[in-house]
Amino acid sequence: MFNLSVRKLLTKLFQPLMGIAIVLLMTVGWPATSYAQPNSTIPAEQLAKAVGAIENLDALRSGLASTLEGTTEPPTLDTMKEVCKPVGMQARQLSKENGWQVKQIASKYRNPAHQPDNLHSKMALAKFEQTPELMGFWDREMLDNQSGTRYYRRISVEASCLACHGQKDNRPQFVKDNYSQDLAFDFNVGDLRGMYAVFYSR
Numbered sequence: 244m245f246n247l248s249v250r251k252l253l254t255k256l257f258q259p260l261m262g263i264a265i266v267l268l269m270t271v272g273w274p275a276t277s278y279a280q281p282n283s284t285i286p287a288e289q290l291a292k293a294v295g296a297i298e299n300l301d302a303l304r305s306g307l308a309s310t311l312e313g314t315t316e317p318p319t320l321d322t323m324k325e326v327c328k329p330v331g332m333q334a335r336q337l338s339k340e341n342g343w344q345v346k347q348i349a350s351k352y353r354n355p356a357h358q359p360d361n362l363h364s365k366m367a368l369a370k371f372e373q374t375p376e377l378m379g380f381w382d383r384e385m386l387d388n389q390s391g392t393r394y395y396r397r398i399s400v401e402a403s404c405l406a407c408h409g410q411k412d413n414r415p416q417f418v419k420d421n422y423s424q425d426l427a428f429d430f431n432v433g434d435l436r437g438m439y440a441v442f443y444s445r
């Protein structure tokens with residue numbers, strides 16, 4: 244309980260700061276990336292908020308995954324399940340709170356809800372694949388017949404991810420059982436795992 248509220252508080256403090264820092268960096272030139280300011284009518288403050296929220300979302304997953312590292316006993320089913328599901332739940336929560344559409348998208352997906360949803364998202368994945376130093380960018384695009392702005396942010400594979408996204412045969416049993424169409428395995432550290440996408444219709 245205590246831990247949770249401390250984390251919430253830190254998130255509240257950290258999120259806007261992170262967003263503003265990143266938007267500033269994007270304006271002055273993020274080292275080795277090609278963040279471009281979107282050509283849209285969305286206020287910079289909203290953009291900063293989205294960027295910050297996605298940084299937190301990514302940190303949430305890394306944090307949860309790292310709790311599995313270095314454990315001597317095999318993790319229980321419950322701890323195994325508590326890594327990427329909460330990220331999806333938090334993405335839905337962010338969508339609800341902000342009127343955004345927050346998604347995770349991957350070409351090698353585990354949950355079919357995370358497959359590319361338009362041509363732009365396929366192109367975005369290809370762009371991240373071809374440009375390893377690219378962390379994120381904005382795009383003007385159509386989604387479900389609405390025009391808007393979309394923010395894309397890379398998701399990279401870390402060592403802690405391999406427990407569930409490593410070799411096919413080494414996947415946890417709950418993954419083998421529940422994801423019959425799974426494509427999200429055989430990754431290596433540093434690979435592109437997928438991306439976050441935040442869409443505002445406007």
Ligand code: HEC
Nearest residue numbers: 305308323326327331347349352353354357404407427437
């Ligand atoms: C404990 C097992 C486990 C670990 C560790 C794990 N994942 Fe996942 N991952 C899953 C499961 C299960 C899903 C499908 C969740 C769902 O149904 O939405 C998933 C889904 C994802 C997705 C959404 C796209 C898709 O394929 O459906 C991304 C992106 C992702 N994981 C990235 C990572 C990254 C990056 C790490 C390491 C930091 C990581 N995962 C660690 C089990 C895991």
